[in-house]
Amino acid sequence: MTGIPHGAEWFNPLRDTEDKRLPRIAGPCGMVIFGVTGDLAYKKLLPAIYDLANRGLLPPGFSLIGYGRRDWSKQDFEEYVLGAVKDGARTDFRENVWQRLAEGMFFVKGNFDDDKAFDTLADTLKDLDDQRGTAGNWAFYLSVPPDYFSDVCHQLERSGMAKAQGSSWRRVIIEKPFGHDQESATKLNEIVNSVFPEDSVFRIDHYLGKETVQNIMALRFANQLFDPLWNNHFIDHVQITMAEDIGLGGRAGYYDGIGAARDVIQNHLLQLLALVAMEEPIAFTPQELQSEKIKVLKATSPVYPLAKTTARGQYAAGWQGSEYVVGLREEEGFDPESTTETYAACTLQISNRRWAGVPFYLRTGKRLGRRVTEIALVFKPAHHPPFGNTQAPEELHNAVVIRVQPDEGMLMRFGSKVPGSTMEVRDVNMDFSYSEAFTEESPEAYERLILDALLDESSLFPTNEEVELSWKILDPILEYWGQRGRPEEYPAGSWGPESAERMLARDNRTWRRP
Numbered sequence: 001m002t003g004i005p006h007g008a009e010w011f012n013p014l015r016d017t018e019d020k021r022l023p024r025i026a027g028p029c030g031m032v033i034f035g036v037t038g039d040l041a042y043k044k045l046l047p048a049i050y051d052l053a054n055r056g057l058l059p060p061g062f063s064l065i066g067y068g069r070r071d072w073s074k075q076d077f078e079e080y081v082l083g084a085v086k087d088g089a090r091t092d093f094r095e096n097v098w099q100r101l102a103e104g105m106f107f108v109k110g111n112f113d114d115d116k117a118f119d120t121l122a123d124t125l126k127d128l129d130d131q132r133g134t135a136g137n138w139a140f141y142l143s144v145p146p147d148y149f150s151d152v153c154h155q156l157e158r159s160g161m162a163k164a165q166g167s168s169w170r171r172v173i174i175e176k177p178f179g180h181d182q183e184s185a186t187k188l189n190e191i192v193n194s195v196f197p198e199d200s201v202f203r204i205d206h207y208l209g210k211e212t213v214q215n216i217m218a219l220r221f222a223n224q225l226f227d228p229l230w231n232n233h234f235i236d237h238v239q240i241t242m243a244e245d246i247g248l249g250g251r252a253g254y255y256d257g258i259g260a261a262r263d264v265i266q267n268h269l270l271q272l273l274a275l276v277a278m279e280e281p282i283a284f285t286p287q288e289l290q291s292e293k294i295k296v297l298k299a300t301s302p303v304y305p306l307a308k309t310t311a312r313g314q315y316a317a318g319w320q321g322s323e324y325v326v327g328l329r330e331e332e333g334f335d336p337e338s339t340t341e342t343y344a345a346c347t348l349q350i351s352n353r354r355w356a357g358v359p360f361y362l363r364t365g366k367r368l369g370r371r372v373t374e375i376a377l378v379f380k381p382a383h384h385p386p387f388g389n390t391q392a393p394e395e396l397h398n399a400v401v402i403r404v405q406p407d408e409g410m411l412m413r414f415g416s417k418v419p420g421s422t423m424e425v426r427d428v429n430m431d432f433s434y435s436e437a438f439t440e441e442s443p444e445a446y447e448r449l450i451l452d453a454l455l456d457e458s459s460l461f462p463t464n465e466e467v468e469l470s471w472k473i474l475d476p477i478l479e480y481w482g483q484r485g486r487p488e489e490y491p492a493g494s495w496g497p498e499s500a501e502r503m504l505a506r507d508n509r510t511w512r513r514p
């Protein structure tokens with residue numbers, strides 16, 4: 001004890017001059033990316049690795065190995081990564097950072113079932129451990145479709161790469177989709193877990209890497225203001241929206257047959273729901289956090305009848321702003337008879353003391369009016385406003401809106417008197433915006449998540465149990481839709497199919513128009 005009076009550490013000048021990066025610099029390690037020539041690696045992973053290096057968060061001998069079918073030399077690979085960095089990095093390009101990173105880049109050519117190529121990869125890891133001090137610590141990033149998980153995992157096991165020696169570590173980072181229903185997710189988890197123990201598996205849900213998503217926890221658990229209101233006594237319902245204006249041109253291979261619910265609700269939106277609805281973890285550790293999310297997911301289920309409590313749609317041609325865009329069935333690569341939904345909405349309930357009776361409405365769609373992701377907690381109207389006939393157009397509903405993106409921030413909506421001689425009350429907004437409140441720019445989600453995986457910090461990664469529970473919630477809805485043929489069409493640039501409006505109108509509610 002230093003004798004500092006209670007609370008004085010707030011003003012400890014030494015602590016405030018400490019470099020906050022220090023505990024966040026990864027120790028000696030390297031990463032192998034499978035699927036390095038894919039879209040995700042080019043647009044997100046490689047730029048994020050450069051940004052981490054540029055922020056001084058990677059170890060000096062960090063090594064990056066690309067594994068793929070192309071006949072590339074080390075130089076070809078470097079040129080490819082340089083293109084990705086120049087196109088996609090968030091931070092400035094610095095030649096010295098790039099040169100240092102490029103020295104540690106290598107490419108190994110091979111298929112996913114190629115014993116010889118995996119043996120070469122294993123030799124490369126050993127050589128790099130000796131030459132660059134990676135110390136046997138390797139992360140394997142599977143940026144490949146789940147059909148290949150099994151091959152890659154078994155090859156890593158066969159060639160001895162999956163097993164760490166001594167105090168070194170081996171981890172695997174995997175990308176969604178984690179299956180297409182609960183059963184396939186369980187099988188996939190069994191395959192991965194047969195090679196890598198659960199504590200070395202990092203499943204990416206990039207929404208959890210977003211600053212605004214982590215801020216849900218800060219908002220709820222660092223403040224006294226919201227806690228008393230965060231329950232069914234005050235909250236009428238919750239709307240979780242992830243709207244996109246983009247269409248699916250070029251993504252048919254991945255998306256056709258998957259659809260909006262599997263692509264987005266099963267992972268991103270159910271994770272948002274879990275963070276908004278879970279109880280406070282007793283400590284901010286991965287185990288405690290995951291255990292609270294698991295409890296709330298276990299209590300979550302669809303509201304029936306699904307014909308009325310869900311909606312789905314497929315975008316048709318229309319005007320998106322000033323641009324005329326084609327419908328899904330005209331997009332290249334899509335089967336004109338495709339029944340894949342590009343819009344999905346559902347009503348969920350959480351059967352516990354805090355949330356019983358509060359519907360959670362989730363919706364997502366492509367080619368909607370604008371790109372916005374937000375969580376709106378809409379409050380019950382005041383019990384008995386004493387103003388008689390206010391001139392408010394409709395009942396006032398206070399709301400707390402967490403704006404995940406764009407315009408990251410938070411908004412509180414409440415009623416206020418309109419200046420004048422009558423008691424007219426109207427909704428006003430109080431707005432917090434990240435860009436105005438902070439000078440620091442938010443890191444990209446992938447920067448945060450890749451670094452966390454290298455640091456063995458698993459709080460922001462869903463466990464196998466969370467993944468399977470999320471499918472369990474969604475499976476009955478998908479099964480119901482599966483029996484119903486083509487989804488209803490909605491024009492591009494609109495806010496989705498009419499059935500989605502009816503879904504809320506039935507409960508005397510309306511969707512927010514963000």
Ligand code: BG6
Nearest residue numbers: 206207244246263264268373405
């Ligand atoms: C991905 C989905 O997980 O998230 C895409 O597969 C979607 O369909 C994307 O476009 C959206 O991510 P973000 O970060 O742009 O909201």
